[in-house]
Amino acid sequence: MDNNELKKKIIELKEKRNAVIVAHNYQVDEVQEIADVVGDSFALSKYCASVDINTIVFCGVHFMAESAKILSPEKTVLLPEIDAGCPMADMVTAEGLIEMRKRHPGAVVVCYINSSAEVKAESDICCTSSNAIDIVKKIKEKDIIFAPDQNLANFVAKQVPDKNIIPWNGFCITHHKIKAEDVLKIKEIYKDSLLLVHPECKPEIVELADFAGSTKQIIDYATESKHENFIIGTEMGVLFKLKKQNPNKTFYLMSQGLLCPNMKKTSLQSVYNSLNDMKYEINVDEDIRVRAKNALDRMLELS
Ligand code: 13P
Numbered sequence: 001m002d003n004n005e006l007k008k009k010i011i012e013l014k015e016k017r018n019a020v021i022v023a024h025n026y027q028v029d030e031v032q033e034i035a036d037v038v039g040d041s042f043a044l045s046k047y048c049a050s051v052d053i054n055t056i057v058f059c060g061v062h063f064m065a066e067s068a069k070i071l072s073p074e075k076t077v078l079l080p081e082i083d084a085g086c087p088m089a090d091m092v093t094a095e096g097l098i099e100m101r102k103r104h105p106g107a108v109v110v111c112y113i114n115s116s117a118e119v120k121a122e123s124d125i126c127c128t129s130s131n132a133i134d135i136v137k138k139i140k141e142k143d144i145i146f147a148p149d150q151n152l153a154n155f156v157a158k159q160v161p162d163k164n165i166i167p168w169n170g171f172c173i174t175h176h177k178i179k180a181e182d183v184l185k186i187k188e189i190y191k192d193s194l195l196l197v198h199p200e201c202k203p204e205i206v207e208l209a210d211f212a213g214s215t216k217q218i219i220d221y222a223t224e225s226k227h228e229n230f231i232i233g234t235e236m237g238v239l240f241k242l243k244k245q246n247p248n249k250t251f252y253l254m255s256q257g258l259l260c261p262n263m264k265k266t267s268l269q270s271v272y273n274s275l276n277d278m279k280y281e282i283n284v285d286e287d288i289r290v291r292a293k294n295a296l297d298r299m300l301e302l303s
Pocket residue numbers: 039040041042114128129130172198200213214215216
């Protein structure tokens with residue numbers, strides 16, 4: 001089937017299954033095109049928690065679909081590509097976090113949504129890149145264990161200096177490898193451009209940026225700005241919405257290496273297969289789900 005036929009079939013199947021398709025901002029263009037909602041991790045988890053429909057096809061990576069299931073156990077949550085994981089989420093385990101908590105008694109554990117259900121279950125509160133600063137500001141304790149992203153932890157620590165942020169040592173394989181010298185070179189080439197980056201980049205890159213925020217915040221910033229040229233420091237999937245919403249503005253990618261291989265696994269064919277065969281269904285052990293939901297609920301309450 002070609003893409004047009006696939007799109008037609010997906011729409012038919014979606015109606016038949018009473019399903020909704022949600023896609024993260026890093027998905028390939030054609031998947032973003034057929035999705036009912038495209039957004040960042042926070043917007044998508046909020047949407048999935050509130051939408052009154054029984055099947056969610058989550059075009060993203062595993063922890064995102066799992067978060068949707070944690071929040072809405074009565075819904076069927078499908079991940080079209082079962083191997084689409086997030087290496088950063090795999091860098092922290094529940095056991096590791098329990099050990100760290102023992103070493104820092106009294107510290108509050110904040111976990112980035114890029115984490116497994118087991119890790120969320122051992123955490124006090126969850127956050128995403130769009131609300132991490134606000135969440136940390138609202139915690140009354142001074143000592144905060146922040147897992148798994150060391151770069152987001154560092155970003156939050158700089159913005160909320162009165163807290164003692166104790167970072168886990170995880171990182172995003174896509175954002176963390178970008179080098180400051182390469183960013184300086186591209187800034188030199190596109191002198192009149194604003195640099196917008198994701199806080200999963202290293203601190204020295206965030207320091208060179210005009211703005212750091214979640215994928216949605218980057219898209220909103222560029223859309224609302226009077227500026228016309230931007231260097232984009234996050235995964236290339238965001239260019240789809242950026243260009244669509246801003247046809248007269250110019251966007252340069254900070255590095256050609258800004259590609260998340262896991263986000264790129266989902267295709268129109270896999271979305272079609274997902275709806276046709278009702279696969280791959282995400283399930284979470286009930287005891288873990290209930291404890292993980294506490295961390296996500298606290299985030300939704302405070303955001
Ligand atoms: P957002 O919170 O901006 O959606 O980012 C998620 C992510 O995985 C970034 O790499």
